[in-house]
Amino acid sequence: MVKATGQWTVDACDALTGPHFSDHPDYLFRPYLGPAHLNAVEQVSAWMSEAGMTTRIDGAGNLIGRYGDGVKTLLIGSHIDSVRDGGNYDGPLGVMLGVAVCAALHAAERTLPFAIEVYAFGDEEGSRFPAPMLCSRAVAGALTLGALEVADAQGVGLAQALELNGLAMSRFLDARRDPADLLGYVEAHIEQGPVLEAEGLALGVVTAIAAQIRYAARVTGVAGHAGTNAMALRKDALAGTAEMILAIERIAGAGASDLVGTVGRINAGPGAPNVVPGEVSFTIDLRAGTTAVLHPAEAAVVEALKTIADRRGLTLHLDKTHELSPSPCDEGLRAKLSLAVAAAGVVPRDIVSGAGHDAMVFSPLTPSAMLFIRCKDGISHNPLESVEPADADLALKALLHLIDQLEAAYD
Numbered sequence: 001m002v003k004a005t006g007q008w009t010v011d012a013c014d015a016l017t018g019p020h021f022s023d024h025p026d027y028l029f030r031p032y033l034g035p036a037h038l039n040a041v042e043q044v045s046a047w048m049s050e051a052g053m054t055t056r057i058d059g060a061g062n063l064i065g066r067y068g069d070g071v072k073t074l075l076i077g078s079h080i081d082s083v084r085d086g087g088n089y090d091g092p093l094g095v096m097l098g099v100a101v102c103a104a105l106h107a108a109e110r111t112l113p114f115a116i117e118v119y120a121f122g123d124e125e126g127s128r129f130p131a132p133m134l135c136s137r138a139v140a141g142a143l144t145l146g147a148l149e150v151a152d153a154q155g156v157g158l159a160q161a162l163e164l165n166g167l168a169m170s171r172f173l174d175a176r177r178d179p180a181d182l183l184g185y186v187e188a189h190i191e192q193g194p195v196l197e198a199e200g201l202a203l204g205v206v207t208a209i210a211a212q213i214r215y216a217a218r219v220t221g222v223a224g225h226a227g228t229n230a231m232a233l234r235k236d237a238l239a240g241t242a243e244m245i246l247a248i249e250r251i252a253g254a255g256a257s258d259l260v261g262t263v264g265r266i267n268a269g270p271g272a273p274n275v276v277p278g279e280v281s282f283t284i285d286l287r288a289g290t291t292a293v294l295h296p297a298e299a300a301v302v303e304a305l306k307t308i309a310d311r312r313g314l315t316l317h318l319d320k321t322h323e324l325s326p327s328p329c330d331e332g333l334r335a336k337l338s339l340a341v342a343a344a345g346v347v348p349r350d351i352v353s354g355a356g357h358d359a360m361v362f363s364p365l366t367p368s369a370m371l372f373i374r375c376k377d378g379i380s381h382n383p384l385e386s387v388e389p390a391d392a393d394l395a396l397k398a399l400l401h402l403i404d405q406l407e408a409a410y411d
Ligand code: GLV
Pocket: 124, 125, 354, 355, 356, 357
């Protein structure tokens, strides 16, 4: 039963776990368009209906719940996909808070001069296809059909995955929204870092979201017998990759404090104890608050990797799979959100997001703002993710206050 409380939002996120809502038996993994994603869509859709919303699924597979009516629409969104072995709240908490907002309005029989649409985006993490935020980018009109020619690690193309879910590639871009119809975009999300907790604050107001770049890298050497290939004569793709990973760590570590670099996935082949690895693929994720920091770091990483490959006689192939500019949140909406946070009894604290969010892609389209919620020990992308229901309750109060302000200012 949907309740307009922080406790319900946390309980609902916790309910979206277990075998039915995960594609892995031992941990939470809910990639876009997998069986668990479909089950989550069904469950969240039922909650949206209970909260007085009408529901639909758009061409990109996003679930949308609409409350009320009006010429303009306020979007409240976040994602329901997860990283591999992720936590319960990264994404779903923002969706549940949107549902709880509508449940509160519904219970009070409130009619607003604008509609609210809660988006449960299908893909933000890029944990299935090598292209994060496919679904929100489709809504923001920031995609071309060419960008959709991606396949997952099993070789299943996006077109095929869509078809298996009753969707069609030809309709994907129909998810686009006309900015003229929008009042703004608001996203609530766990902080995923330790700042709010360290300062004893339940909520934070995001000022901007860091820029990010991802690469798929492939290193090719020569596979061979582990016993007969003298060390000096080998072209070991894995040893070369190890050196590359350390170079990325060194470059990111020597840069500005907001510069970060991560190799989060690596596959080495052929994968036998007695075979020198001949081929390795790995991902590179680079982020910084400004492109002035990020771009030189990217150039340094590319240069370093090429130098290592050349020296070791390896072939390096780099494919840039993703790039998003830093995105500032809208000053006007942010000011209203700060007032709303204060009204909820929390000192408004500005904070920059190092993590990427669907809100990034909406900034060029419509006024966008983000509310952060404190999480335990700053842990995220980890099953230990934890949020206090009382903090979620304050977030709900702040969102409702923001809606009151938007209603008062509406003309
Ligand atoms: C999403 O969680 C990201 O920042 O990669």
